[in-house]
Amino acid sequence: MTSSAITKAPPPMSLLAELTHRCPLQCPYCSNPLRLDPRAGELDTATWMRVLDEAAAMGVLQVHFSGGEPMARPDLADLVRHAVSLGLYTNLITSGVLLNRDSLKMLSDAGLDHIQLSFQDADAQEGERIGGMAGAQAKKLEAARLIVEDGLPLTLNFVIHRQNAERVPAMLDLAEQLGARRVEIAHTQYYGWGLLNRDALLPDRAQLEATEQAVAAARTRFGNRLAIDFVTPDYYAERPKPCMGGWGQRFLNISPSGKVLPCHAAESIPGLTFPSVAEESLEAIWQDSPLFNLYRGTDWMPQPCQSCAFKEDDWGGCRCQALALAGQADATDPVCHRAPAHDRIEQAIAERPETPPAFRYRRYSNTI
Ligand code: SF4
Numbered sequence: 001m002t003s004s005a006i007t008k009a010p011p012p013m014s015l016l017a018e019l020t021h022r023c024p025l026q027c028p029y030c031s032n033p034l035r036l037d038p039r040a041g042e043l044d045t046a047t048w049m050r051v052l053d054e055a056a057a058m059g060v061l062q063v064h065f066s067g068g069e070p071m072a073r074p075d076l077a078d079l080v081r082h083a084v085s086l087g088l089y090t091n092l093i094t095s096g097v098l099l100n101r102d103s104l105k106m107l108s109d110a111g112l113d114h115i116q117l118s119f120q121d122a123d124a125q126e127g128e129r130i131g132g133m134a135g136a137q138a139k140k141l142e143a144a145r146l147i148v149e150d151g152l153p154l155t156l157n158f159v160i161h162r163q164n165a166e167r168v169p170a171m172l173d174l175a176e177q178l179g180a181r182r183v184e185i186a187h188t189q190y191y192g193w194g195l196l197n198r199d200a201l202l203p204d205r206a207q208l209e210a211t212e213q214a215v216a217a218a219r220t221r222f223g224n225r226l227a228i229d230f231v232t233p234d235y236y237a238e239r240p241k242p243c244m245g246g247w248g249q250r251f252l253n254i255s256p257s258g259k260v261l262p263c264h265a266a267e268s269i270p271g272l273t274f275p276s277v278a279e280e281s282l283e284a285i286w287q288d289s290p291l292f293n294l295y296r297g298t299d300w301m302p303q304p305c306q307s308c309a310f311k312e313d314d315w316g317g318c319r320c321q322a323l324a325l326a327g328q329a330d331a332t333d334p335v336c337h338r339a340p341a342h343d344r345i346e347q348a349i350a351e352r353p354e355t356p357p358a359f360r361y362r363r364y365s366n367t368i
C-alpha cells in the first residue's frame with residue numbers, strides 16, 4: 001500500500017458508467033469482461049442517480065455512458081439530464097444500432113455533450129461479420145447522419161486488427177465524409193475477449209506500419225477538418241501504455257451491477273474484493289478501499305520498474321495484462337522490453353498462425 005492511502009488521493013477525472021452488458025453486437029475484441037453481468041443484476045435508475053451525485057461531489061468532471069450498448073437502457077436520457085444538471089460533461093459511447101431520430105432528440109434535449117460512435121469496418125459486409133450483426137452498417141451510417149444533422153459533436157471509433165487493417169484508409173475517408181470531428185484508429189488491446197481471440201486479431205508488423213502510414217497521410221490530407229487519434233498495439237511497442245493513467249489515479253469504472261473498478265478488466269484479477277456502490281459511497285471506495293490502494297502510486301512496483309525513470313510515465317503498464325501473460329498482477333507488464341516475461345509477447349507474435357482462426361464472438365452463451 002502506498003502513502004496515498006494516508007494522504008488524500010486527488011479525485012478521478014472520469015467516470016465510465018457501464019450501464020449494461022447487453023448489446024446487439026458481438027465484437028470479438030469487446031472490452032467487457034468474459035463473465036457478462038445479466039440484465040437482472042443491473043443497478044436501477046435511482047442508484048445511478050445517486051452515483052452521479054456522489055461523482056460530481058467528489059470532483060469528477062466527465063461521465064462516459066457506456067456498455068454493452070447503453071441505449072438498451074430506457075432511462076439513459078434521464079441519467080444524461082441528471083449528469084448535465086450536476087455540471088458533468090457527458091459522452092455517449094454507442095454502437096449506434098439502436099439510435100433513431102426520436103431517441104437522439106431525447107438525448108440532445110437532455111443536454112448530451114458528445115457521441116462516440118463505433119464502427120467495425122468501412123466495408124459493410126466485413127463490418128457486419130466482425131460485429132456479428134446483419135444490417136448493422138446501414139443503422140450506423142444513419143446514426144452518424146442524424147448526429148451530425150443535430151449538431152452534436154461526433155467521434156468515430158474503429159478498432160483495428162489483422163482482418164480489417166487494410167481498410168484503414170477507407171475508414172479515415174468514411175469519417176471525413178460523415179462529418180465526424182474526430183476519429184480513433186485504435187488497434188485492439190489483448191485483454192478479455194481480445195486475448196481469447198488474439199490469434200484471429202493480432203496484425204503483423206507490416207500491417208501495423210501500413211496503418212501508421214495511412215494515418216500520417218490522412219493527417220496531411222484532412223488537416224484541421226478531422227482530428228485523428230491513433231492507438232498502437234501494445235505487442236509492437238517498446239514500453240506499455242499508462243493503463244487508465246495509472247491505477248486509481250484518473251478513472252473510475254462502474255460495472256452494470258455496481259462494482260467499482262480501477263479499469264474495466266480488473267475483474268479478471270483473482271483474489272480481489274470489488275467494492276460496490278450499493279454498499280459504500282464512491283468517495284470512500286476511491287480513497288480507502290484496499291482495491292484502489294493496491295497498485296496506486298509506485299511503492300508496490302517490482303524491479304525493473306522500481307528503479308526505472310519511466311515509472312511515473314507508464315506506471316508499470318497494465319495489471320491485467322501482467323496477470324494474463326506473466327501470471328502475476330504485480331509483475332512488470334510483459335509488453336516492456338525490460339520485463340522478465342517479455343518473451344511471452346515475442347512468443348505470441350512468433351506463433352501467430354498464418355490463417356486467422358474463427359472468431360469466438362462476445363455473447364452471453366460464450367460467457368466464461
Ligand atoms: S465492443 Fe461491440 S459487443 Fe462490445 S459493447 Fe461495443 S458494440 Fe457491443
Ligand code: SF4
Nearest residue numbers: 305308310311316336
Ligand atoms: S521497466 Fe516498468 S516503468 Fe520502466 S518502462 Fe518498463 S514497464 Fe515502464
